[in-house]
Amino acid sequence: MKKILNDPQAYVDQMLDGLVLCHPELARTGDDGRVIVRSRGAVPGKVGIVTGGGSGHLPVFLGYVGEGLLDSCAVGNVFAGPRMDDCMTAARAADGGAGVLQLYGNYGGDRMNFDMAAEMLALEGLQVASVRVADDVASAPAEQREKRRGVAGLVFVYKAAGARAAAGASLEEVAALARKANDAVRSIGVALTPCVVPESGKASFEIADTEIEFGMGIHGEPGIWRGPLRSADALADEMLQQVLPELQLARGDRIALLVNSLGATPLEELYILYRRVRQVLHDLGIVIARPLVGRYATSMEMAGASISVMKLDDELAQLLAAPADCPFWSVR
Amino acid sequence: MKKILNDPQAYVDQMLDGLVLCHPELARTGDDGRVIVRSRGAVPGKVGIVTGGGSGHLPVFLGYVGEGLLDSCAVGNVFAGPRMDDCMTAARAADGGAGVLQLYGNYGGDRMNFDMAAEMLALEGLQVASVRVADDVASAPAEQREKRRGVAGLVFVYKAAGARAAAGASLEEVAALARKANDAVRSIGVALTPCVVPESGKASFEIADTEIEFGMGIHGEPGIWRGPLRSADALADEMLQQVLPELQLARGDRIALLVNSLGATPLEELYILYRRVRQVLHDLGIVIARPLVGRYATSMEMAGASISVMKLDDELAQLLAAPADCPFWSVR
Structure with missing residues (x-):
């Protein structure tokens, strides 16, 4: 395991230490320090948005806790869901009196803890709604969308819901908008190499030097096929063939697009991928309203990339364009 | 070579294609399209700042061409300096009538081409000054600072000089400020893995699975020692021992700090490193005025990290805090 760390068991907590020292607008709270909140506290009258995950x-x-985005996050170990207690602490910290939306990726462990937390919080009198993002088309067929995993498309859903909450919408409205945003987004990834989970010291999966796994999840969950590496253009084409059909895009439609690195894959390769993606979309008459190219949802040092597409109507376009600011992303 | 690309020979140009499609505020120019300029053109009356490199x-x-930063960049092949013609095109494009500063990392090939370009441009009547950034303490002793390589500290020098030029300073003033900024910055890196140069398909260097190279350059130039991987805290301590002494910092001094990934090393590890760096500096009574943690100067998918420290006076602190905006960094 070739990583810059101290004790693997301290990986998460030392990372969080460094993060809040570097970004004083964020703070740690909770009995185990595993809840990240905005240092200024909840925004009175605003619907709070809570997330969480490994x-x-x-x-x-x-990293998406910030202005116009999220209010708090319950943090788990590497690739492991957060504790129920931390989900509860995160919700209480996000509550500005208008209720709280739990908005997170669709994984069994996360769901169990967030669901239990929601029940307990309801007993405390806190209004809680939940929306699970399920954008990874490789993880289940369209008829079973509720079984799909949440991956990088989460970022667009955070952004849209965060903007809706910042604009003063009610909990019902923010939750409805988050569901609508989730319905409008599709993602797929391709993995070139595994990453190493510090606590175990082991690679997240095994793969040959010349092979890639198409459709693999961000924790190394099996994909659609494993085979030889192909060209960037061929990969881009195949990724678009997976994400576009369900969105039923027509000439003139607008989309938000994210070309995301899973970690090690450098910006140079993302731009080579973007070049082809943009070409294909352009030929289809589809307008990329908001291209993002970079590292927005990673698996530590895994090499690979994902593409996320959100179909935009006027409301989603406006929400994605609204000002937002967090340590890793800023929209003006 | 496990990379997302098409033809290795087309790596740079297809990357540039994607980049300008994604960031319309940047454009390609020059007979080979290897010059990146601001789409709006040169700013009349402002000193232009040109950079370049592999x-x-x-x-x-x-990526640092943008508001309050640079005006143009001559782009070479991977790890190879730009052509002289492109250095000249970049300078002409940056010229707003107040002269041009060539501001780039101290490498032999880059220097040769920029020097020749400066001579030719002088014949055309263009005022040109040159400052080479030489911040890598591992690459030569303090008495031979002019031999040192330029690495991530470049980013702070770009920022300071860019802000000075944006504020209306003369070419002499901007060049003097860039020299002052270069005098105030020190960096050192540690490499865990090589990267692969697409054109050759070969790793930039060989290193054992358990070894790291301390002080290695961003192209795989030899460092100070090669040995077993050690803890993040031990690495942070040794890196600070290399960069701090020459700056002669005293209690109460302010610095700008960059904890930079060379590519594959994830943000999680950078924050673990930052945690220790911040602790050591805090104990020394040194104030981190502007911490940056992320990927600001990379070697594609190389794993490793660097630390850059700039000693600040009021002028440098003000210039680093001035508004700036480019595709990868924004200061408000």
Whole structure:
């Protein structure tokens, strides 16, 4: 395991230490320090948005706590869901009196803890709604969308819901908008190499030097096929063939697009991928309203990339364009 | 070579294609399209700042073309200096009538081409000054600072000089400020893995699975020692021992700090490193005025990290805090 760390067991907590020292607008709270909140506290009258999930995906999840985005995040171990207590602490910290939306990626462990937390919080009198993002088309067929995993498309859903909450919408409205945003986004990834989970010291999966896994999840969940590496253009084409059909895009439609590195894959390769993606979309008459190219949802040092597409109507376009600011992303 | 690309020979140009499609505020020019300029053109009356260097280091070099930063960049092949013609085209494009500063990392090939370009441009009547950034303490002793390589500290020098030029200073003043900024900055890196140069398909250097190279350059130039991987805290301590002494910092002094990934090393590890760096500096009574943690100067998918420290006086502190905006960094 070739990583810059001290004790693997301290990986998450020392990472969080460094993060809040570097970004004083964020703070740690909770009995185990595993809840990230905005240092200024909840915004009175605003719907709070809580997320959570395993570590090892920066900037996902906690990195999107900020203005016009999220209010708090419950942080788990690497690739492991957060504790129920931390989900509860995160919700209480986000509550500005208008209720709280739990908005997180669709994984069994996360769901169990967030669901239990929501029940307990309801007993405390806190209004809680939940929306699980399920954008990874490789993880289940369209008829079983509720089984799909949440991956990088989460970022667009955070942004849209965060802007809606910042504009003063009610909990019902913010939750409805988050559901609508989730319905409008599709993602797929391709992995070239595994990453190493610090606590175990082991690679997240095995793969040959010349092979890639198409459709693999961000924790190394199996994909659609494993085979020889192909060209960037061929990969881009195949990725678009997976994400576009369900969105039923027509000439003139607008989309938000994210070409995301899973970690080690450098910006240079992302731009080579973007070049082809943009060409294909352009030929289809589809307008990329908001291209993002970079590292927005990673698996530590995994090599690979993902593409996320959100179909935009006027409301989603406006929400994605609204001002927002967090340590890793800023929209003006 | 496990990379997302098409033809290795087309790596740089296809990357540039994607980059300008994604960031319309940047444009390609020059007979080979290897000059990146601001789409709006030169700013009349402002000193132009030109940079250049090999590809494979995004966001360095071209990524810092933007408001309050640079005006143009001559782009070479991966790890190879730009052509003289492109240095000349970049300078002409940056010229707003107040002269041009060539501001780039101290490498032999880059220097030769920029020097020749400066001579030719002088014949055309263009006022040109040159400052080479030489911040890598591992590459030569203090008495031979002019032999040192330029690495991530370049980013702070770009920022300071860019702000000075944006504020209306003369070419002499901007060049003097860039020299002062270069005098105030020190960097050192540690490499865990090599990267692969697409054109050759070969790793930039060989290193054992358990070894790291301390002080290695961003192209795989030899460092100070090669040995077993050690803890993040031990690395942070040794890196600070290399960069701090020459700056002669005293209690109460302010610094700008960059904890930079060379590519594959994830944000999580950078924050673990930052935690220790901040602790040591705090104990010394040194104030980190502007911490940056992220990927600011990379070697594609190389794993490793660097630390850059700039000693600040009021002028440098003010210039680093001035508004700036480029595709990869924004200061408000």
